[in-house]
Amino acid sequence: MSATGSPISQIPELPDDLSDTILLDGDDVVFDYCPAFGRWLERTHGVAPLSPRPTSYNMEGWLPETHQPRASQLIAEFNSCPEWFGHLPPTPGSVEFVRLAKAAGFRLRMLTACSTSASVRSARTENAARIFGEDAFDEIIFFDLGASKLHELRKQPRSLWVDDLPKHVRSGYQAGHYGVVVTASHNRSQRNCREHQDLPWISSLADLAPALKARQPSGLSHSLA
Numbered sequence: 001m002s003a004t005g006s007p008i009s010q011i012p013e014l015p016d017d018l019s020d021t022i023l024l025d026g027d028d029v030v031f032d033y034c035p036a037f038g039r040w041l042e043r044t045h046g047v048a049p050l051s052p053r054p055t056s057y058n059m060e061g062w063l064p065e066t067h068q069p070r071a072s073q074l075i076a077e078f079n080s081c082p083e084w085f086g087h088l089p090p091t092p093g094s095v096e097f098v099r100l101a102k103a104a105g106f107r108l109r110m111l112t113a114c115s116t117s118a119s120v121r122s123a124r125t126e127n128a129a130r131i132f133g134e135d136a137f138d139e140i141i142f143f144d145l146g147a148s149k150l151h152e153l154r155k156q157p158r159s160l161w162v163d164d165l166p167k168h169v170r171s172g173y174q175a176g177h178y179g180v181v182v183t184a185s186h187n188r189s190q191r192n193c194r195e196h197q198d199l200p201w202i203s204s205l206a207d208l209a210p211a212l213k214a215r216q217p218s219g220l221s222h223s224l225a
């Protein structure tokens with residue numbers, strides 16, 4: 001935390017020994033989840049969130065008190081609605097980030113804990129193709145809600161790994177990756193926690209653009225514009 005109490009973006013320099021794969025989380029890293037969830041809640045349950053965006057992971061203080069105990073259930077319900085979950089907008093800067101990474105020759109893989117059900121997988125896959133392009137991600141790896149990503153992270157080559165949950169970023173370090181936490185409204189308080197200050201925090205994927213431009217994968221012959 002800075003002397004003024006406001007977070008400072010730590011724009012990281014990437015280690016030299018990373019592979020040409022970039023691992024990205026889905027919700028709140030490339031997909032802007034909460035505004036759509038809020039509109040769905042209002043439309044289908046008749047209650048509006050109490051503020052524009054949540055300030056905690058469990059949506060406490062954002063969901064009306066009557067709905068707070070059912071937060072996990074509501075998330076699962078929302079994710080199972082393809083007409084909503086399958087049409088999430090990108091987070092600011094993510095389309096440009098994906099374009100830049102692909103142009104630089106990186107391979108992108110998404111690791112997303114939204115559900116492993118076939119319909120949710122297909123809604124997410126189609127959403128990603130619509131926003132980022134059919135071939136933007138060479139693989140999307142799905143986990144159940146709240147599940148650890150560690151076992152799949154262990155199968156990946158040493159990569160840049162971006163998630164909005166410090167626990168998943170830490171799993172990345174356990175698996176040998178270089179993890180970065182992207183700031184979101186719901187993790188700002190964690191960013192200022194002593195226990196998470198050893199992690200690199202960025203404001204958005206756009207913060208990684210200079211590092212990507214500086215580091216093209218080995219064997220790549222063309223230059224970035």
Ligand SMILES: [Mg+2]
Pocket residue numbers: 025026027028029163164165
């Ligand atoms: Mg996320």
